[in-house]
Amino acid sequence: MTGEMRTVSARRQVRGSLLHAAESMSVDELRALQLRRLRWSLRHAYENVPFYRKRFDEAGVRPEDCRELTDLAAFPVTTKQDLRDNYPFGMLAVPRDKIARVHASSGTTGEPTVVAYTADDIVTWSDLVARSIHAAGGRPGDMVHISYGYGLFTGGLGAHYGAERLGCTVVPASGGMTARQVRIINDFRPDVIMATPSYMLTLIEEFERQGLDPRESSLRVGVLGAEPWTEEMRAEIEERLDMDALDTYGLSEVIGPGVAQECLETKDGPHIWEDHFLPEVIDQDTGASVADGRSGELVFTSLTKQAFPVIRYRTRDLSALMPGTARPAFRRVSRVAGRSDDMIVLRGVNLFPSQIEELLLRSADLAPHFQLVRSKRGHLDDLTVRVERRAGTSEQRGAKAGDELRAAVKASIGVTVKVQVTDPYVIDRSEGKMRRIIDERRS
Ligand code: DLL
Secondary structure, rough: OOOHHHHHHHHOOOOOOOOEEHHHOOHHHHHHHHHHHHHHHHHHHHHHOOOOHHHHHHHHHOOOOOHHHHHHOOOOOEEEHHHHHOOOOOOOOOOHHHOEEEEEEEOOOOOOOEEEEEEEHHHHHHHHHHHHHHHHHOOOOOOOOOOOOOOOOOOHHOOOOOOOOOOOOOEEEOOHHHHHHHHHHHHHOEEEEHHHHHHHHHHHHHHHHHHHHHOOOOEEEEEEOOOOHHHHHHHHHHHHHOOOEEEEEEEEOOEEEOOOOEOOEEEEEEEEEOOOOEEEEEEEOOEEHHHHHOOOEEEEEEEEOOOOOOOEEEEEEOEEOOOOOOOOOOOOOOOEEEEHHEEEOOOOOOEOHHHHHHHHOOOOOOOEEEEEEEEEEEEEEEEEEEEEEEOOOOHHHHHHHHHHHHHHHHOOOOOOOEEEOOOOOOOOOOOOOOOOEEEOOEE
C-alpha cells in the first residue's frame, strides 16, 4: 500500500508547461496506470474495510481477480445507503488518528454521510483542484474568489486548497453576504471566481443593484459547478459578466470538487481526471455496463484514495462518457442533467429541472430564476413552473412568454405544465446550491 501512496502525491510537471504530466499521457499509459492503481485500491479496500471484505466475499470475488480493467464489472457496487449504514466512520480504511479531515453532506433526507481524508489525500485533492482551475484558465498569481460554502460541504475548502496549490491568491468569501461579496470583488479585482452557477446569477444581480456594471468587473474565468446547469445558463452568465464560464463536476463521496473539469480551449464538458477516478456508466435498473456514449448512471472507483476508498460507487448522476478532446486520454462526462432523485416523473414523462432551464432561457422576457412546484389535483400530479419576467419586461409580454414556455415544454418534453410568471425579484435567490423543486403534495 505504501508504494502506491508515495507515487500518488508525486507531482511531476511537463517541462515548460503547467500541465501535470498525467494530463498529456497516452491512452495506453493511462490504462496501465489505472490497472495498477485499481488493483491497489481493491486490495486496500478489501484488507482494511470490513464492509468491502464482506461484500467481495459474498460476491465471490477477490482483489487479485482483477487482471484487466473490465474485470471490475464483477465487483459489487456501493450505494449511498451503504455509506449511511456505516455512519459515521465504518468505511474508513485507515485508523481514525490518521484522518486529517472529515467532511459531510446532509443529503436530501437529512441523514448525513461522512467522508474522510488522510494528509496525503488532501495533497492529492489539492493537486486535482489545482489542475482543474488551471484547465479552466486560472494561472499561478491569479486572485481567486471562492464563493462555495466553507464548512462540512467540500466545495469551499476543496476549492481553497486547490487554488493555493496552484499558487493563487485566495479570497475565502464562502457563501452568503452577497452585498459584501460584490464590494470585495469590486475592490480586490480577482481574476477567477468559484461558485455555483445559481449563486453566480445572484452575484450578477447584486452588481446591478449596486449600480455596478458586471461586465466591467475584473473576473476573467468562472469555475462553476456543484449543481446542474445548461449551455443556455452558460451563455447568460458569460454575456452578463463578460467572462468564460467553465463547468466543474465532483461529489463528496468520490473526493469533492476536482473529479472532472471542463477545459477552456474546448468548453465541451468536464474531463474526468481518470488517473485518480475510474468511471463507468451502468443501466440504472439492471446495473449492467453501458457502452461509452450511452446514457446511464455514473459510477466511480477511487484509484488512489487512502482514508475513504470507494469501489464502484453509484452516484445517481445521469450522464454518458464521451471521448477526450482537450485532454485526449481523459474521457468527458456529458453535462450531468441531474441526479435520478431530482427527476420528476409527471404523468409518466421524465423531466429534469435543467430541461426547463434550457427552454425558459430561450426567451428574452423570462429571467433565469425559476422553481418547479409539484402539487396534486385529485389524483393527478401537477407541475407549475414559477418563473420571473425580466426587469424591464412588461406584465403583458411576460404573460405571453409564459404561454410560449408552456407550449415549448409540451412540444419538446411532451407534458403539460402550468406556468406562473411572477414579478421580478420574487423567487428566492440562491446562496449555494439552488433548490429547484418544491413539493407541495404532502403538505
Ligand atoms: O457538490 C462537490 C463540488 C463542489 C463540485 C464544488 C463542484 C464544485 P456534493 O455536495 O456531494 O459535492 O454534491 C455532489 O452535486 O452528485 C451532482 O448531482 C451535483 N453536481 C456537482 N457538480 C455538478 C455539475 C459537490 N458540474 C452532487 N453539474 C453530484 C451537475 C453537479 N451536477
